[in-house]
Amino acid sequence: MDQSQVVERTAEHVQALLAGESTGHDWWHIHRVWKTALVIGQAEGANEFVVELAALLHDIADWKFHDGDLEAGPRAAGLWLESLNVEPQTVAEVTEIIRQLSFKGADVPDHMPMLAGQVVQDADRLDALGAIGIARTFAYGGHVGQAIYDPAIPAVRHDSAEAYRNAAGPTINHFYEKLLLLKDRMHTATGRQMAERRHAFMEQFLTQFFAEWNPTTQNLEST
Numbered sequence: 001m002d003q004s005q006v007v008e009r010t011a012e013h014v015q016a017l018l019a020g021e022s023t024g025h026d027w028w029h030i031h032r033v034w035k036t037a038l039v040i041g042q043a044e045g046a047n048e049f050v051v052e053l054a055a056l057l058h059d060i061a062d063w064k065f066h067d068g069d070l071e072a073g074p075r076a077a078g079l080w081l082e083s084l085n086v087e088p089q090t091v092a093e094v095t096e097i098i099r100q101l102s103f104k105g106a107d108v109p110d111h112m113p114m115l116a117g118q119v120v121q122d123a124d125r126l127d128a129l130g131a132i133g134i135a136r137t138f139a140y141g142g143h144v145g146q147a148i149y150d151p152a153i154p155a156v157r158h159d160s161a162e163a164y165r166n167a168a169g170p171t172i173n174h175f176y177e178k179l180l181l182l183k184d185r186m187h188t189a190t191g192r193q194m195a196e197r198r199h200a201f202m203e204q205f206l207t208q209f210f211a212e213w214n215p216t217t218q219n220l221e222s223t
């Protein structure tokens with residue numbers, strides 16, 4: 001099987017696995033990350049085969065939905081690639097990228113030395129920003145039963161993957177605990193550039209959200 005067939009088979013496999021998923025990790029999330037990662041990867045000169053496979057397989061067994069098992073994702077991806085006889089070096093790179101990909105807290109640094117991994121992490125994070133990011137965040141919050149917002153519950157900076165995973169604060173807090181921090185954690189120049197407008201749009205959304213939360217006549221005059 002040549003590389004393009006491996007990519008095609010993998011895309012079909014992931015689409016079948018994630019169709020109808022409702023936490024924001026659905027097939028269309030994967031599809032967007034895949035296409036964005038290709039754009040960034042080409043601009044940055046990353047290994048395209050590794051970028052495509054890591055993007056396609058990065059969310060098939062998320063630790064947040066597997067009792068915090070950080071190995072569930074890399075394991076499922078590795079088994080799939082081995083079943084297609086992909087060479088061990090590529091399997092090792094793809095599974096290592098998936099292992100390190102997810103955000104684990106405001107005060108937990110990223111560890112992503114491989115360029116292909118930096119590209120996929122930037123692409124995945126871009127999909128958490130902007131209009132799509134806002135939609136996904138509230139979809140996820142609703143799925144796990146979080147409140148939209150509660151002024152009595154402050155946002156927190158998590159310093160471990162476990163603390164981050166166990167957070168059950170209101171969804172608005174997630175903007176301060178993760179989403180607004182992502183722009184400055186982009187690895188590639190291309191990703192950083194693509195993050196700018198999406199970041200600005202979220203800030204605009206939050207300004208409007210709080211203006212509506214605390215209505216004053218001033219809001220009336222300024223609109």
Ligand code: ADP
Nearest residue numbers: 024102103124127128133136137140141171174
């Ligand atoms: P990553 O790809 O960095 O692992 P996640 O899988 O954590 O990202 O997040 C997937 C989507 O779910 C993102 O849009 C993210 O912002 C959203 N999400 C994750 N945790 C929360 C949360 N506690 N509240 C609201 N949205 C969340």
Ligand code: NI
Nearest residue numbers: 029058059124
């Ligand atoms: Ni993702």
